[in-house]
Amino acid sequence: MTQPVVASFGLRLVDGRRLDQPYRNALLPGEVLIDHVGQARLLPRYFYEIDSWAQARDTRLAPHFAVSEFIHTDVREAEPLRVFPRYIPCATALLAIALEQFRNEVGTHVFIGANGGYCSPRHTRLGGASPHSWGTAANIYRVGDTYLDNHEVIARYARIVAELLPTAWTRPLGPEDQWTDDHLHMDLGYVVSVPREAAGENHFAYPIALE
Ligand SMILES: [Zn+2]
Numbered sequence: 001m002t003q004p005v006v007a008s009f010g011l012r013l014v015d016g017r018r019l020d021q022p023y024r025n026a027l028l029p030g031e032v033l034i035d036h037v038g039q040a041r042l043l044p045r046y047f048y049e050i051d052s053w054a055q056a057r058d059t060r061l062a063p064h065f066a067v068s069e070f071i072h073t074d075v076r077e078a079e080p081l082r083v084f085p086r087y088i089p090c091a092t093a094l095l096a097i098a099l100e101q102f103r104n105e106v107g108t109h110v111f112i113g114a115n116g117g118y119c120s121p122r123h124t125r126l127g128g129a130s131p132h133s134w135g136t137a138a139n140i141y142r143v144g145d146t147y148l149d150n151h152e153v154i155a156r157y158a159r160i161v162a163e164l165l166p167t168a169w170t171r172p173l174g175p176e177d178q179w180t181d182d183h184l185h186m187d188l189g190y191v192v193s194v195p196r197e198a199a200g201e202n203h204f205a206y207p208i209a210l211e
Pocket of ligand 1: 116132137138139186
């Protein structure tokens with residue numbers, strides 16, 4: 001298969017390994033990245049392509065979460081990814097579903113910070129494998145009118161995440177490098193999503209029951 005497939009909700013699904021070299025260098029599709037404790041992690045291969053801010057704003061991954069909320073990055077992002085087209089791993093849609101649950105629980109807007117959604121593995125803030133490069137992590141800096149700028153507030157929302165989404169992970173509070181004290185980091189882990197439209201997936205129904 002050489003042509004990308006159009007995903008049903010409007011963004012083009014692309015095989016990252018078929019993108020031009022500058023994008024492959026930035027996204028490292030399907031490659032291995034080492035995390036902070038030395039574990040090898042397999043990066044996402046399939047991405048949704050976003051053509052413009054207008055498309056990012058108009059395309060929802062969940063009822064209250066548009067694509068635009070996951071792609072605010074600054075000059076620390078790899079150069080090819082600072083302009084459109086932009087790319088998000090397909091698993092970003094799963095994060096949006098989790099955030100939608102959280103939003104329903106708190107009953108108000110949930111804000112994701114700059115560089116707090118998807119960051120490529122070349123984003124200089126990361127320095128190793130982070131679920132942000134899988135599209136499965138969000139840094140929440142504000143909920144409704146409340147800023148998550150002190151331990152009490154962050155801990156309160158971390159408890160809500162823990163009760164609501166027991167398999168999600170939130171970063172511990174504290175001043176150390178990998179800890180957080182001005183937002184709540186939550187993630188779903190190193191999830192790789194392969195939509196059914198992706199190359200290599202079989203669309204035929206076999207008359208064999210796999211048990
Ligand atoms: Zn984070």
